[in-house]
Amino acid sequence: MAEADPSIVETESDTQPAEKRRWGRLLVMLSVPVALLIAGFIYWQGLQGxxxxxxxxxxxxMVAVSAEVGGKIVEVLTKENDQVNAGDLLFRIDPEPYQLQIAQANAAIASAQANVTALANSADLSGADISAAREDIAFAKSKFERQQELMKRGFTTKADYDAAEHAVAQAQEDLRQAQANQVAARAKLAQGSAVPGKNPQIAIADAQKASAELSLRRTEVRAPASGRVAQADRLQVGQQLLPNLPVLTLVExxxxxxxxxxxxxxxxxxxxxxxxxxxxxxxxxxxxxxxxxxxxxxxxxxxSVLPAQNATGNWVKxxxxxxxxxxxxxxxxxxxxxxxxxxxxxxxxxxxx
Incomplete structure (x- = not known):
């Protein structure tokens, strides 16, 4: 019996660590899903709200910058990634063609002014032709009346009588023509309600000059807003530009x-x-x-440019x-x-x- 007791003690001592290990493994197995549940709950709670x-x-x-007039670039004052302010000059287009347009417009204004002056001093407007025509009518009528008296007495020919009658009709037609010319001259000098105080011919020439001056101003392309220059690869001296073709972008x-x-x-x-x-x-x-x-x-x-078409029968939500x-x-x-x-x-x- 004395020899058996130590063996019994050793067996019991061996079973205690084994049980502890089993409980440890069980705790580990249980703690992992519990920890995952807790972490998942905390994560879910953190997503709320x-x-x-x-x-x-x-x-x-972004603003796409383009020239409003066409022409060749003669000067560039900015480059890629430059910071610019609103109103800064970016580049300049050759102004010479538009300067010539202004010169042509000035010549048109001078020509219109000369025409107006000539019309104002013309005989058609002064009424001299009308007065002369009326005098011709009076003279032709008096001559015709004499021919009538001579015809009654038989002292003239039929040809002279007809010539005197024709002279009266011709003088009357000349009066009507002189009156029509006067009306036409007044119409050319008239001032329309659209441009009061200015002759239409001069107004047309002034408008042409204003258009040429606007085009000349637009040869200087300025920044429409403050920002950074981007996509300025086409901005090169000598480059031929078309109107309204973007050449750079301003990032605000x-x-x-x-x-x-x-x-x-x-x-x-x-x-x-x-x-x-x-x-x-x-x-x-x-x-x-x-x-x-x-x-x-x-x-x-x-x-989008091509929106989805869901009426084909192949629709997937x-x-x-x-x-x-x-x-x-x-x-x-x-x-x-x-x-x-x-x-x-x-x-x-x-x-x-």
């Missing part, structure tokens, strides 16, 4: 905002004015505040994206370039974080 997307990009208003950096494309299922609690948090792939250390400025009037597919404009409320330490990838989180719980 906010929606986020990484389908978002920095946007900036003061107009920076973020366009975030949220799933349609995220819009239920979203509203204008809610706070937003922005992070940028290019600058991991920068986090900016913003707010929802507007929610798009339609999904992105509705405004796809969750649509709606563009949401986020206004940035803080100034960034680094430049926010157009097109930068952005992660946007909107706090939908009472619009606050």
């Amino acid at each position: 906010k929606v986020s997307t990484d389908n978002a990009y920095v946007q900036q208003d 950096e003061d107009s920076t905002y973020v366009e975030a494309n949220f799933k349609e299922t995220d819009l239920e609690d979203m509203a204008v004015g809610q706070e937003a948090e922005l992070t940028f792939d290019a600058y991991p250390g920068i986090k900016l505040k913003g707010h929802v400025q507007s929610i798009g009037a339609g999904t992105g597919s509705e405004f 796809v969750t649509q994206r709606v563009p949401v404009r986020i206004q940035i409320d803080e100034k960034s330490e680094r430049p926010l370039l157009a097109g930068l990838s952005t992660h946007v989180t909107i706090f939908t719980a009472d619009g606050k974080r």
